[in-house]
Amino acid sequence: MKFLKLIYALRRRLFRPAILQKMVVEGTGLPRTRSTPPETSRIFHLKEAGNLEWIFEILEKIWEEHWSSFFLPHHGILIKINLNTADPYPASTDPRMIEGLLRFLHKRNCRRLWVGDCSSIRAVPTRKVAEKTGIIEALSGMASFLAFDEGPWVSVPIQGHCLEKVVVPRVALEADRIISLANMKTHIESDFSLGMKLAVGFVHPLERFALHRAHLREKIAELSLAVPPDLTIIDGRTAFITGGPDRGETARCETVIVGTDVVGADLAAYGVLFEAKKKNNQIGSFTEDPFGMIQFAHAKKLGLIEPSTTRTISVSLKDD
DSSP states (O other): OHHHHHHHHHHHHHHSOHHHHTOOEEEEOOOOOOSSOGGGOOEEEEOSOOOHHHHHHHHHHHHHHHTGGGSOTTOOEEEEOOOSSSOOTTSSOOHHHHHHHHHHHHHTTOOOEEEEEOOOTTTOOHHHHHHHHTHHHHHTTSSEEEEGGGSOEEEEEOOOSSOSEEEEEHHHHHOSEEEEEEEEEEETTTEEESHHHHGGGGSOGGGHHHHHHSOHHHHHHHGGGTSOOSEEEEEEEEEESSSOSSOOOEEEEEEEEEESOHHHHHHHHHHHHHHHHHHTTOOTTOOSSGGGSHHHHHHHHTTOOOGGGGOEEEEOGGGO
16 A cells, blocks of 8 residues: 555656646745734625626725725735636636726725736646636736746644645735635535635645545635635626536626625625525535535634624615
8 A cells, every 4th residue: 555655656746747846845934814803894795796897886985995994005915816727717717807806906006916826736837827718918917927836835834623734825925915806616525615715726736635635624714724815805796506616507696795704705605605506406515504514614613703794794786
């Protein structure tokens, strides 16, 4: 058995993409601290959100009232997107959504912007994925693209039940602010992929084998101990209601969830995803009580549930 494991490890090392050979860990770092304190948390549920222009009009009103003081022109802002593979939205970030978000931030004089991710081992190098999906073109000179597989990595110790450390890009710890731009979708291994799951893109590709080997759902929740985002946006205009993360049956949910509490945002998004699955007779293993799902149950165990989860505010087109 040990011999077979050795052969498997050797084959993996010899035939991995060349860029993975260069991805070495360069030191350690401390877990980042979210800039937006729990007492300021709100979760906004934008309904009937099929129109991108309307989405950003509503976001402007919410932003000015609640978050403008946390995202200032001198801040370096990293926008973490979804480029696991080159499959189109909702498997990957919609180029139109990231372009709209960048224009929104530029309008607020936030121009020290980076957009980044690290694709899966079978899809790297990430820069090629970004070009194929139209992300590079969508940046339009408004932000720099960061392929995490091209930069330095650091090891971050955390107090998890399943993880003792996480290897992440150094930029994830150096950025003043992190905005997570996630999609809404089911996932064949983790049940669903929302804001918490997006953080897997921060994990060193060679660490992802062990991440997926056991207790994946619990580990997803524990990633929030290392790199909590300051703002989470979940694009649920279209969602996978089966399969995922790269292919599946889709449904139009016309929803965008925005909030500073990633678990609270996920809870709101899960409710929308559950109803879409129910409507299409695709409930599967989903439970009506979100805490029947391991990701949320473990987040609660870690103490990641904030009061914002009880203050979800719905906004629809007719409210404007």
